[in-house]
Amino acid sequence: MTTSPNWPPDPCDAVALVRAYTRILDWQFAAGGVPLTGEEAVLAAGRCPDAELLTSCAAFDAVTVACDLGVRAGYFLARCGVEIPSFHTGRQSSTFLVRPGAGAMLSGVPAVEVASGEGGWLALPPAAGRRWSAPPWSTAGPAPAALLDAAPLRGALATAARVLGHGA
Numbered sequence: 001m002t003t004s005p006n007w008p009p010d011p012c013d014a015v016a017l018v019r020a021y022t023r024i025l026d027w028q029f030a031a032g033g034v035p036l037t038g039e040e041a042v043l044a045a046g047r048c049p050d051a052e053l054l055t056s057c058a059a060f061d062a063v064t065v066a067c068d069l070g071v072r073a074g075y076f077l078a079r080c081g082v083e084i085p086s087f088h089t090g091r092q093s094s095t096f097l098v099r100p101g102a103g104a105m106l107s108g109v110p111a112v113e114v115a116s117g118e119g120g121w122l123a124l125p126p127a128a129g130r131r132w133s134a135p136p137w138s139t140a141g142p143a144p145a146a147l148l149d150a151a152p153l154r155g156a157l158a159t160a161a162r163v164l165g166h167g168a
Helices: 014-024 038-047 067-079 102-106 151-164
Strands: 029-031 034-036 054-066 086-089 093-098 113-123 130-134
Touching: 014 029, 014 038, 029 038, 034 038, 054 067, 054 102, 067 086, 067 093, 067 151, 102 113, 102 151
Parallel strands: none
Antiparallel strands: 029 034, 029 054, 054 093, 054 113, 086 093, 086 130
């Protein structure tokens, strides 16, 4: 499945994850409101693996929902053969990454938060109990995973909400 002993990155290794975020995905980071170069972000992760480095949502839209809803939606997506990069923050929330601008399709949906564009910021795994359930890269080799439109996610969230009795 892997093409090298260093791929995919260890999901608990902050330095390996930040390297993948900056080198493979070309995501931009900041700490304390100060923009960081890729190497500065890697060094910051090495100094403090639990640091909450924030990445700009310019390369994706982040759709965050309650964890139970996100886990169930992820299950429905998987049953349909659809994989959307996503992570869980403990048992509190699930965050899905979709194409830039696609999150607008979910604006106004109850219990859904969307972070988008240069003004949207997101803390990523492994900070504060965050763990990837579907990483944003290919497990076969160092390449980004395709980001999808939000339509499959919208359908999966609606189905999950009905099953869980959340309305919709």
